[in-house]
Amino acid sequence: MSPNIGIPVTTTSFSLHVENEEIELSCVVYNEVGDHVQDLVVENPKLPWGGDATGVPLPLDRFPGSSLTFRFNYRNSVNVKDLVLTLDFEDALVVALNRRSIYFTLARRPVADTGLMRQERDRPGPATAPGPSTPLLYLHGYEDPDTGFETPATRVPPMALTPQRIAAAWQTAKSTGYFDPAVFPNVGGAEDAAGLAGVTAALGPLDEGTVVKQLLTGARLAVQRGVNGQYAYRFLAVPEHCRPGLILVEYYRLSAFPARYGAGRVIKTFSLLPGERTSIRVNTYKRSSTSIQQSSSILDATNNETEQEFTNSVNLEQSSQENASKSFEYRAAAEAEGQATWGWGSAKAKVSGGVSGGNNSAREEFAKNLTNAVSQNAARATSRRDIQVDTSMDTKLEEGEEQAVERTLENINVSRTLNFVFRQMNQEYVSLLHLVDVRVAFFNGHAESRDEVPLGELDRLLADCIRPERVDAVRAGLIAQLQAVKDYRGEPRPDFVQVVQDAADDTATAYARVNPDFSSAHISPDGRTLQVPGVIVGAEEHVLRTDGVVVETFLGEGNGLDAYSAGLQEQAVRAKSAANQLQELEAERLRLALQIVTDNDAQRMDLYQRMFVRPQIVNQIDHAAVNGTAGAGSAGAIAMDGADGTDGLRVP
Numbered sequence: 001m002s003p004n005i006g007i008p009v010t011t012t013s014f015s016l017h018v019e020n021e022e023i024e025l026s027c028v029v030y031n032e033v034g035d036h037v038q039d040l041v042v043e044n045p046k047l048p049w050g051g052d053a054t055g056v057p058l059p060l061d062r063f064p065g066s067s068l069t070f071r072f073n074y075r076n077s078v079n080v081k082d083l084v085l086t087l088d089f090e091d092a093l094v095v096a097l098n099r100r101s102i103y104f105t106l107a108r109r110p111v112a113d114t115g116l117m118r119q120e121r122d123r124p125g126p127a128t129a130p131g132p133s134t135p136l137l138y139l140h141g142y143e144d145p146d147t148g149f150e151t152p153a154t155r156v157p158p159m160a161l162t163p164q165r166i167a168a169a170w171q172t173a174k175s176t177g178y179f180d181p182a183v184f185p186n187v188g189g190a191e192d193a194a195g196l197a198g199v200t201a202a203l204g205p206l207d208e209g210t211v212v213k214q215l216l217t218g219a220r221l222a223v224q225r226g227v228n229g230q231y232a233y234r235f236l237a238v239p240e241h242c243r244p245g246l247i248l249v250e251y252y253r254l255s256a257f258p259a260r261y262g263a264g265r266v267i268k269t270f271s272l273l274p275g276e277r278t279s280i281r282v283n284t285y286k287r288s289s290t291s292i293q294q295s296s297s298i299l300d301a302t303n304n305e306t307e308q309e310f311t312n313s314v315n316l317e318q319s320s321q322e323n324a325s326k327s328f329e330y331r332a333a334a335e336a337e338g339q340a341t342w343g344w345g346s347a348k349a350k351v352s353g354g355v356s357g358g359n360n361s362a363r364e365e366f367a368k369n370l371t372n373a374v375s376q377n378a379a380r381a382t383s384r385r386d387i388q389v390d391t392s393m394d395t396k397l398e399e400g401e402e403q404a405v406e407r408t409l410e411n412i413n414v415s416r417t418l419n420f421v422f423r424q425m426n427q428e429y430v431s432l433l434h435l436v437d438v439r440v441a442f443f444n445g446h447a448e449s450r451d452e453v454p455l456g457e458l459d460r461l462l463a464d465c466i467r468p469e470r471v472d473a474v475r476a477g478l479i480a481q482l483q484a485v486k487d488y489r490g491e492p493r494p495d496f497v498q499v500v501q502d503a504a505d506d507t508a509t510a511y512a513r514v515n516p517d518f519s520s521a522h523i524s525p526d527g528r529t530l531q532v533p534g535v536i537v538g539a540e541e542h543v544l545r546t547d548g549v550v551v552e553t554f555l556g557e558g559n560g561l562d563a564y565s566a567g568l569q570e571q572a573v574r575a576k577s578a579a580n581q582l583q584e585l586e587a588e589r590l591r592l593a594l595q596i597v598t599d600n601d602a603q604r605m606d607l608y609q610r611m612f613v614r615p616q617i618v619n620q621i622d623h624a625a626v627n628g629t630a631g632a633g634s635a636g637a638i639a640m641d642g643a644d645g646t647d648g649l650r651v652p
Contacts, residue, residue, distance in 0.1 A: 004101040011057040012097035016040040018050040019107035024075035027053075027104060032065030032093075041075060063093040067164060070104070086162050152242070152446045156182045166212045174203075183215070186222035186236060186447055199223055202231035239445035246465065246474070248481070249452055251437040254374070255532050257430045259524045259541070263550050264426035272411035272418045274560060282405045282422075282549055374431050374540060414569065417556035425548035430524045433538035437514055438482055438497065455482075455497065455512040479512050485535055487520060493535045 007013055016027050027040040038055050045051030066089050071082040089096040156165065161183070169183040177196045179187040187199070202223060211221060219235040272278060411418035441452035442465045453461045458478070462471045482497040496518050501510035520536040521529050561569065589612065596604045 001100055001102045004099055007057040007099055007101070010060050010094070010098060012060060012063070012093075012099075013057045013101045014038060014040060014055045015101060015103045016042055016053040017103065017105045018042045018045045018052075019105055020048055020050055021045060021106060021108070022047060023106065025106055026073055026075045028071045029055075030069040030071070031063050032067050032069075035062070037062050043075075060094040060097060063097065066091055066093060066096070067162075068093070072104075072106075086164075088163055090163070151238075152185070152448050155185050155446075155448075161215060163212050163216065166215050167208055170208050170211050174200075181448075184221055186220050195225075198225070198231040202233050206233070242444040242446060242449075244442070244444040244449070244465075246461075246478070247441050247443050248478075249439040249441050250435055251439070252537075253434055253436050253532075253534070255432045255434065257432070257524065257528075257530050259428040259430050259526045259528075261425065261427050263423040264543075264545060265424055266421060267424050267549070268420075268422040270420055271556070272409060272420075274411055274414045274416065277408065277410040279406060279408050282407070368538075374542065413555065415559050415561045415566075417558075419554050419556060421552045421554075423550050423552070425546045425550055426543050427546050428525065429542050429544060430522070430530060431538075431540050431542060432522055432530065432532050432536050434520060434532045434534040434536045435485065435496070436534035440478060455514060458512060482512070486537075487535050488537050488539050493518075493520075496535050 004013060014027070014029060016025060018025050022045055023042075024044065025042045028036065029038040029040070031037055037058060040053040040055055042051040042053045068087050070085045070087070072085065073080060073082045087102075166183060169180040173179045173184065173187075177200065214221065214235045218238055220238050221233060222236050223231055223233045225231050409420070439452050439454050440458055440461060441450060442461060443450050451461060451464070458475060459471075462474055466474050479497065479499065483494040484492055485496050486492050495515055497512055498515045499510055499512050518535075519531055519533050521531050522536055522539050524530050525541060559566075593608060596608055
């Protein structure tokens with residue numbers, strides 16, 4: 001396209017040129033709304049100069065929007081599909097094409113000899129089955145002749161991925177929840193209303209312009225469900241080439257066990273003077289929802305924020321961004337059962353000697369990355385677990401929900417200070433990373449190719465992906481790798497994967513499986529044996545602060561009393577001791593009286609009455625004694641025997 005001052009203002013023109021060819025070529029021009037606006041036909045071109053076709057200038061009011069479509073074909077062709085070319089100017093055509101002309105040239109040019117073409121040319125024919133092999137085009141997809149990048153056949157090739165196509169697919173996805181797999185291959189459709197709502201919420205912050213720009217630069221939109229059930233999106237770098245191969249998909253479990261428990265750092269000390277009283281308030285790190293989130297750890301708490309933070313930490317431990325993209329590409333479906341894909345091993349997808357060592361190295365790297373993430377998560381959580389002990393009652397409290405304990409303390413000593421030491425309790429946890437399951441999958445770098453099967457279906461997968469003459473060798477190599485799995489101590493655990501068969505002599509029914517009864521043991525620091533299923537590949541100890549507080553007290557060494565005050569304290573102690581002895585003797589006398597009554601011993605009773613004479617109760621009104629036996633004593637005594645029919649009450 002170039003300026004053309006030879007045409008009127010607010011017009012444009014199109015030209016078609018055939019170079020060094022005797023081919024009659026036609027071009028049909030359509031505007032953005034699909035209206036046919038012009039035909040260009042090169043008739044009877046001659047060698048060596050070819051031929052031309054130039055259209056008349058067209059007014060720009062016939063070109064709404066910002067794009068044009070051109071359809072090329074041989075003149076009078078039969079059963080030959082048009083070559084469709086869409087040009088997007090990202091600006092209104094009335095501005096972009098004003099007094100400008102577009103020229104098309106058909107000429108012979110050398111085409112790059114791509115790697116896929118060379119592989120196809122050098123590929124040997126089938127050794128057993130007659131007929132040609134499946135063309136690599138159907139296995140790898142489209143190949144760009146300049147860059148050599150490959151696009152699966154189910155996706156739109158980059159040259160056809162126009163802004164209009166992306167925008168239309170995005171609008172459909174936002175309004176209906178359907179993501180066109182040809183445009184959004186890494187966004188799986190949600191299977192229910194909850195999944196659709198989750199995907200829609202995750203993509204809410206995205207706008208159409210961002211999606212269009214990212215996809216035009218070669219990125220792909222991926223949505224994945226995390227371990228906490230929340231959906232998240234990211235843009236992935238598209239793999240440049242398809243590399244078909246078999247991969248081992250290992251499933252791990254992270255288990256945490258509480259171990260030793262003890263007092264940790266000192267968080268507060270204060271003293272009470274003799275006879276002093278005060279109130280304290282203990283505020284824990286759980287005093288608000290924000291602090292709870294910041295102080296949570298995967299070792300002793302489970303919430304969305306903790307799981308998401310841990311997932312991010314593991315992803316940051318990836319040694320290669322390319323490996324991280326492979327992990328996301330592999331788990332491209334939105335409904336991924338909440339499984340996290342962490343780590344992409346560096347072992348080569350070959351079945352040959354020495355590969356088991358590469359797999360164990362990749363396994364150790366993954367275990368290291370995960371344990372590092374656990375350590376970071378625990379360190380982050382424990383650093384924010386602060387407990388405050390306030391002795392001032394005018395302390396300003398935080399707004400929101402708060403958990404606090406108030407206590408009143410008093411120093412009852414009169415001569416020494418009472419000192420308090422508050423210490424935060426620590427809890428030790430043992431985290432075990434153990435391999436619990438293994439599967440085998442075919443994967444060529446693009447999500448559409450993933451075919452993951454358990455070990456029991458390994459034969460079916462090999463029959464689909466491997467040449468028949470190589471199936472037995474590949475199966476034996478895979479099982480050998482799995483039986484060479486090593487634990488965290490470097491010891492091989494060949495019993496983790498076993499080969500079973502229905503009959504002792506029937507090898508045709510043999511199949512591999514993960515041993516369901518296999519388990520591993522680890523001795524914790526407190527001497528307990530921790531038993532977990534699978535093979536332990538990582539074991540770590542972590543210490544976390546808790547919201548528990550232990551208080552220790554001790555008296556001051558200095559005595560604050562002089563000799564006189566000390567003597568008063570000694571006399572007060574003696575008085576207390578004498579009073580206690582008197583109460584003990586009184587209790588002993590009552591026990592003796594009860595024993596005499598129980599034994600009904602008259603002689604001992606008489607002796608008891610002589611020794612312990614009952615004191616007289618004197619009436620303050622008439623000074624008459626009221627103690628004594630009935631019918632005896634001085635005149636005016638009150639009879640208590642009830643002999644006169646007045647129930648023992650006689651008034652003198």
